[in-house]
Amino acid sequence: MTDRIRVLHVDDDPTVVEAAETALERKHDGVTVETASSVTDGTKRLDGGAFDCVVSGYDLPERTGLGFLEAVGERYPDLPFVLFTSEGSEAVASKAVSAGVTEYVRADAGSDPYARLADSVVGAVERTRERDETARSGGDARDDTRRERAIEELHTTARAFMRATSEDAIAQIMVDAARTILNMPANAVHFADDNGLSPVTWTDQVEELIGVPPVFTPGDGLAWQAFETGETRIHDDISSNPNRYNPDTDIRSELLLPLGDHGVLLIGSCEVSAFDDTDVTLAQTLSVHAKAALDRLDRERQLREEREFIDQALDTLDDLFYVINADGSFRRWNKRLPEVTGYSDAEITELEVCEFFPADERETIHGAIDQALNQGRTTVEAEIRTADGELVPYEFTGTRLTDTDGEIAGAVGIGRDISQRKAYEQRLERQNERLDEFTSIVSHDLRNPLTVAEGNLELAKTECDSDALDKVSRAHERMRALIEDLLTFARAGETATDLESVALADIAEECWQTVEGDRGTLVVETDCQIQADTAKLRRLLSNLLRNSVEHGSTDAQVPSGRAAEHDGENITVQVGAVEDADRHGFYVADDGPGIPEDDREQVFEEGYSTGENGTGFGLKIVQRLAEVHGWTVTATESEAGGARFEVTGLEPA
Template sequence: MSNSEIIVLYVNDDPDLLTLVSTRLEREHNRLTVRTAHSAADGREIFEMGDIDCILSDYHMPVETGVDLLRSVREQDREIPFILFTETGDEAVASESISAGVTDYVIQDTIGNQSELLARKICSYVDTRRQNQQIAYENAQLQELSENTDDALWVFSADWGTVRFVNAAYEKIFAHPVSELQENPQSFVHRIAAEDRDRIQQAMKRASDGHSVQIEYRVNKSDALQLWVESRCKPITDAKGDVDFIVGFTRDITERKLHDQQLVEKNAQLEQFTSTVAHDLRNPLNVADGYIDLAREAHDSPYLKTAAGALSRMNTLINELLTLAKEGAVLKDRRKITLSELVQTSSQNILMPEATLEIRDSKQIRCDPARTIEAIENILRNAIEHGGPSVTIIAGMLEDGTGFYIEDTGPGIPDAERTVVFDRGYSNSAHGTGFGLAIVKQVVDAHEWEIRVTEGAHGGARFEISDVEITD
């Protein structure tokens, strides 16, 4: 903005001064382009054509004076810089000019070049006006945005004693007039459910002490209606580090809370159901497995071996189905743990006597260890199923620092199958259940991570898990 062109309209009935001042101004600063007019009427016509940033005018002119021109300009534009540059130092003229809204009044010296002074004033006034216009435009956009959101946006003083800003959505959420909030800034607390007020007041104090806050609580919108809302706020400090004001927003999360409650109830019902099913399935399965073992002691038959294998596969299938059904997308615990510890623990939970496990590098990640171990176990099983018992499995951190990988030296996964390997029930192995990698995807999604399948350094399958929180 400070380097952009400025178009100046200079009005003077003296042709010599018109040419002299215009030439000097343009030479003084390369930002200035001067258009000229020989009378107030001509000047008004040029101004009304637009694109003028500043008007410089003489006072004494025939028919109409510079102040007459000023008055007509102010009827159309109250802000455009208007400088009277005249040889008249009359107090009455100066008073008349100020009353009409002149920006500045400069008396022309008889001898000397005042172009530097004029150029500096013109640039300063125009730049200030443009900055104010930009601020006004941005404020209008922010105001429009704030009034077109369902979130209550607000700004309080550091002690919560003054409301600096609040949008109309506040009244919709709290059922409380904005005017009353502005009159009594802490009156919103009385709209909060009594059992949550202490927590809110403690959160307000933490914000005043300089801490960002996120809190969920209930609002009594009416005697019969209560909302769940979430508020987030951040203290803004001054140059000394003291809290100057607090900005934040409040949004209605009632629908989300109801959904969470329904999900908890459904999960409880599902867990009860799966426990019952597991019991009813495993009992006859154990009986069949026991009698097959007894039969194999008495008879060496390949049919009994096949039946025993089928029962083993049924047991694996039941375990994986129960895992999918009971665990869902819920994480129970997140903490820091190293990748090497996760992989080593996973390898101890499966049979891999001939396989080789290499951990190239390891860092701490933040995760639910039990669920992550469960996912890694299934990746290791997948490697053994497809790569054979003597497969080599390699784990390490991604080079870009966003997560970790596990790859093997097996045959790999064809491009056409990489988008479907995580589908439930999909398997290209005669011994696979099709649920192992579905469990992996479920755990990854629960952590809000990303997973992709690609080709490893040795041609085998490579699983890259990214968007992982890596910690020191």
């Protein structure tokens, strides 16, 4: 072309405008591009001067590109209009083609969208000028009527596309519509697969012309070029095109329409320049509808596969998984629900959640559902009733679900069988009952006779002075110490439930007051806070501190189980924090004679004692008190060579 081309580009993105102008000027030396950033400004520009083509974005200020197309069509019906956008969709493309857009170019498709835009603009202007020249020479105006009638029929075809349930059905609709509505008898659909572009459906005329259509492998022919670039290709005469697939074919004109990643629609004719602008527009409308239908099938397939994958994952759970609607009906569940309850999937569909529970628990379940829906989360224990009437204890959790508008849609949750936990709790309750009986016997039935014996011993001492009575007195003291330790040991097995944050230093100082402090010195080297049952922590520390004083001071008899005698007047006991990379806790250490390495595990055994007056329960009680907190206690050597007891497994502060 030698005439100049004046283009109006309407878009509020300066980067897009600049890139498009560069591509157009590179494509054609005579291109002049003027710009507008809004529909109002663009309309004023059109009214103020003659333009050969309009390029428009889709998401414009004030109106969409389709609205601008409608306004331009009313004022300048013959002016080429190219919609260039990455913000549209296949539905937008379909509406644009139906509304009369000359070209629809996706800015996010292909390797060089701006070069495709330049090709589309220059090609649209050339075809318009040729059409005008033909009209001036007495051309026929019946194209407009044919186009309107074909578009109406294609809308019916679009509905057929949306009802199609397979790619082959969509391909057949394409072939039939191109043959009967567009009067293009030689057409074929090729879908992309591992081999390339394989023929799926074709007309009889195609087979008469070339036989069974070939498979186009990557790089083969003009069909592959159209598929790879994503651009509609119009070839008026392929006989001189070096890229044609078959040099000996009788086909001269080809119209190649890509179907996105799905394949291509190929339309051929034995005539040169067989396809005019109306043919191209109508064929593009058909391909856009087909691509939208193929995309829909892809999305449905992906959703189906994702759901199957999720269902398979949920079905591997031993727990019940469920989704309920806001009205309490079931929406979705895994296979464990029918397995546990004995109801079929069809029966579960007809049941509400509360119908799975005994009548006396339904109010509780109603309340839990309301809490999940209104507060966001809930946890409740209840017995689920099976179809056979069996009651199984479960713990249910529920979390609120909302729709895209933020409205409450229902709840999702997990049901966990707690039969074993309930059985354990019952066993523990029975054990606690027996423990209470035991402690009652120890506290009353043993203490009372001991008190009587001690009273009578005092009377005997007033009447008789005998060393034998002193031995009886010491035996009474040992019996009372054993009773106290037995009670402490039994009660140490109770769960630590009254947890609170306490300062270790304060508890250590308090416990030291109950120890014979004149035989030692306490040094506290930590200010850490720990979560503990205060009463049990106090007993644990008291036993450890007393153990250090009784077995480590110089005036204590050094038993065979301890090392050499402590060399000093008083023992020093330290309390500090254990802060290793993988351990957190505290220690009680002394500078006494220490514990031989071979005896460090044995000291925690019941009845083990190296002192004459020891009951053998002191360190066992420490171990039990640590265990009920979830802690671990170990014996080792202090830096001074004495005994060091480490209590670890605490949660970091």
